[in-house]
Amino acid sequence: QVQLVESGGGLVQAGGSLRLSCAGSGRTFSGYTMAWFRQAPGKEREFVASISWNSGTYYRDSVSGRFAISRDNAKNTVYLRMNNLKPEDTAVYYCAARGQPGHTIATIAYDYWGQGTQVTVSS
Numbered sequence: 001q002v003q004l005v006e007s008g009g010g011l012v013q014a015g016g017s018l019r020l021s022c023a024g025s026g027r028t029f030s031g032y033t034m035a036w037f038r039q040a041p042g043k044e045r046e047f048v049a050s051i052s053w054n055s056g057t058y059y060r061d062s063v064s065g066r067f068a069i070s071r072d073n074a075k076n077t078v079y080l081r082m083n084n085l086k087p088e089d090t091a092v093y094y095c096a097a098r099g100q101p102g103h104t105i106a107t108i109a110y111d112y113w114g115q116g117t118q119v120t121v122s123s
Contacts, residue, residue, distance in 0.1 A: 001025075001026050002024075002025070002026035002027050002112055003024070003025045003026055003114075004022055004023070004024050004095045004096070004097060004112055004113065004114035005022065005023050005025070005114055005115070006020060006021065006022050006093065006094065006095050006114045006115065006116060006117040007020070007021050007022075007023070007117060008020040008021050008117060009093060009117030009118045009119045010118075010119070010120070011120045011122065012085055012119075012120070012121055012122070013121070013122050014085060014086055014087055014121055014122065014123050015084055015085065016085050016121070017081070017082060017083045017084075017085065018081075018082050018085065018119060019079060019080070019081050019082070020036070020079065020080040020082070020093055020095075020117060020119075021077055021078075021079055022034070022036075022077060022078045022079070022080075022095030022114055023075070023076065023077045024076040024077065024078075024097065024112075025076065028073075028076060029073075029076055029078075029097050030053065030073040030076075031053050031099075032053065032097045032098060032099055033050055033051070033052050033053065033097070033098040033100070033101065033102065033103065033104075034050065034051050034069075034071060034078040034095070034096070034097055034098075035047065035048070035049065035050035035051070035069075035095070035096045035097075035098065035103075035110065036048040036049050036050075036069060036078075036080045036093055036094065036095060036096070037093070037094045037096060037107065038089075038091035038092065038093045038094065038119075039091055039092050039094070039116075040090060040091040040092075043091075045094065045107055046060070046105075047060055047105035047106075047107075048060055048063055048067065048080070048093070049063065049067055049068075049069040049080060050069065050098075050103045050104075051069045051070065051071050051078065052101065052102070052103065053101065055070075055071065056103070057069055058103040060105070062088075063082075063089075066082065066083050066084045066085075067080060067081065067082050067083070068080070068081040068083075069081075078095060080093070082119070085119075085121045086121060087121045087122070087123045088121075089119060089121050090119060090120050090121050091119060092116040092117065092118050092119075093116060093117050093118075093119050094113055094114055094115075094116045095113070095114040096110035096112065096113050096114070097110060097111055097112040097113075098110045098111060099111050
């Protein structure tokens with residue numbers, strides 16, 4: 001059974017930092033593009049960042065310079081380091097895996113999803 005399990009979410013004050021982790025199991029994700037999405041209450045799920053099989057990265061404009069996505073293929077794990085968090089970053093954060101090469105922000109393009117981890121940023 002293929003699974004992606006997120007962890008590391010929580011409550012943090014504005015300006016603080018968190019590191020999210022996404023551990024994969026059931027298959028090797030080293031050849032996959034991995035991504036983070038987020039969904040705030042009442043809003044659609046939106047792309048945050050992605051990392052290709054060769055560690056090329058891509059970010060949405062509002063998190064560029066504050067967030068950093070990375071991967072450890074030996075651990076089948078992808079990370080999202082979030083610095084200088086803002087209240088508008090509050091959302092459930094989801095990990096996703098895409099079997100095709102290339103970056104895309106389209107949720108439909110991703111094959112596997114985790115259950116999500118809550119990030120709440122207080123002002």
